Amino acid sequence: MRKAQIKMGENIAVLLVFTVLLVLGIIFYVQYKRGTVSEEVREQRIKSAIETAQRIAYLPEVQCSEDGIQRENCYDKAKIEAASDVMKNDKNFYYSILGYSTVEIELVYPPPQTKVKLYENIKPGTVSKEMTQAPIAVYVPEEDRYVFGVLKVTVYG
Amino acid sequence: MVPVLRQHKKKGQIELPFHLVFALIAGSVILLIFIMFAFKGFKISKAEASIDIANTLHLLLTSTEVSPKTFLPIDDLPKVQLDFTCEDFSVDGQAKSYRNKIVFAPSTVTTTRLRLWSFDWNAPFYVTNMISITSPSVLYVFVALAQDPLYKYLEESIPKNITRILVPPGSLGTFKPTGHDQTRFIFANTPAETLSQAFANKKISGLRVEGKSDDATITFLTKNFAGSQEAFPATGNALLFGAIFSDSLETYKCNVNKATARLRNLAQIYMKKQNYLRSNVRDKPTCSYNADFGALMRGEVTGVQSLRKINQQLQQQSCPLIY
Numbered sequence: 001m002r003k004a005q006i007k008m009g010e011n012i013a014v015l016l017v018f019t020v021l022l023v024l025g026i027i028f029y030v031q032y033k034r035g036t037v038s039e040e041v042r043e044q045r046i047k048s049a050i051e052t053a054q055r056i057a058y059l060p061e062v063q064c065s066e067d068g069i070q071r072e073n074c075y076d077k078a079k080i081e082a083a084s085d086v087m088k089n090d091k092n093f094y095y096s097i098l099g100y101s102t103v104e105i106e107l108v109y110p111p112p113q114t115k116v117k118l119y120e121n122i123k124p125g126t127v128s129k130e131m132t133q134a135p136i137a138v139y140v141p142e143e144d145r146y147v148f149g150v151l152k153v154t155v156y157g
Numbered sequence: 158m159v160p161v162l163r164q165h166k167k168k169g170q171i172e173l174p175f176h177l178v179f180a181l182i183a184g185s186v187i188l189l190i191f192i193m194f195a196f197k198g199f200k201i202s203k204a205e206a207s208i209d210i211a212n213t214l215h216l217l218l219t220s221t222e223v224s225p226k227t228f229l230p231i232d233d234l235p236k237v238q239l240d241f242t243c244e245d246f247s248v249d250g251q252a253k254s255y256r257n258k259i260v261f262a263p264s265t266v267t268t269t270r271l272r273l274w275s276f277d278w279n280a281p282f283y284v285t286n287m288i289s290i291t292s293p294s295v296l297y298v299f300v301a302l303a304q305d306p307l308y309k310y311l312e313e314s315i316p317k318n319i320t321r322i323l324v325p326p327g328s329l330g331t332f333k334p335t336g337h338d339q340t341r342f343i344f345a346n347t348p349a350e351t352l353s354q355a356f357a358n359k360k361i362s363g364l365r366v367e368g369k370s371d372d373a374t375i376t377f378l379t380k381n382f383a384g385s386q387e388a389f390p391a392t393g394n395a396l397l398f399g400a401i402f403s404d405s406l407e408t409y410k411c412n413v414n415k416a417t418a419r420l421r422n423l424a425q426i427y428m429k430k431q432n433y434l435r436s437n438v439r440d441k442p443t444c445s446y447n448a449d450f451g452a453l454m455r456g457e458v459t460g461v462q463s464l465r466k467i468n469q470q471l472q473q474q475s476c477p478l479i480y
Binding site for chain 2: 060061067082085
């Protein structure tokens, strides 16, 4: 009888230890996965910012054109200034293209430096954001020359 | 002694059948559970495959959209049902939104092969790219005279890999089904004709086009071609192509509305650009910026030639262009 009781006690102890180890293992795994998932979400946001920047490069609203033919890798200064008003007044339409993001174009060189906020649509209750910047060439039509600019895209998560 | 033996014998008689019945019931329940899991797993994997196809198709649409005048054949799809609306498409029920894309396609197509073709809409400045989706299982029947300029333009412009044939006017009554899943009849500068009884249970649609390639009037026909829905202009060949590939008037109109919304915004931008150039181009007094964007800003594609002429004049005078 005593032998059986001891054996039963041993079994219970083994089960207890096993359960504790299992719970610890699950806790560690969940913590690790949480870290991995948040990193993946951040990478996805950065990817989204780059995609938005690429979409802007092909927008006819800001892209240079010559007699109806679009010129790649070129932003028209006159159109940028006009587009910022139009896109502000029709945010719903451009939301389908640019989502929750802020797009700014800054003319950097030669001076004077000017900044144009092309589009802004901040996500309500946003908890995080990612920004990407890219150098761009901006065409000044009245002077028929190019200036250096920076395209800044911030996406909200 | 004898009564005890009898009790033992009775116990065995009750226990054995009970075990059998219990095993049968438990076994059936376990088997049922496994079968349910198998069906669930099959459904999930089918849905996953459809989602994969939808994502791939969406990527292809995106890449086709950014390069106009691109033709992309897709020949290795599993047999799926694709449904297209103005806002989204679905692959075996798994929907994916187009976002801002303008896509003209049949409402439903079940196929393993697709044909994607992109073309740009200019009015006269570049407005947007549009995409048409079709399949070799859809036959486009042009009812027109071979020398008709509109038909010749369509024949030369539409990619050769898109299945089509020409039928002379007046002979549609003898035209027989060709085995395609769907047939779309386009009457180019010719009245609509009724089809033979052989098409009674076939999936067909019709479109009537009158005028020239860059200034046509299109009319979607009702199912038996006896009547028609509203007629409206297709200014610019892109809208004409869109009408050819769309078998639903509602979807076509929705896509045109999306494109027109873009046109209105762009017209505003070009008008403001014109004002900007008028104020800032001072060293060239011959540069005249007086184009009228009123109609375009209302979404009416009129005054296109006049705007084109003004831009060309500016180009000849080496002035900064409006567009």
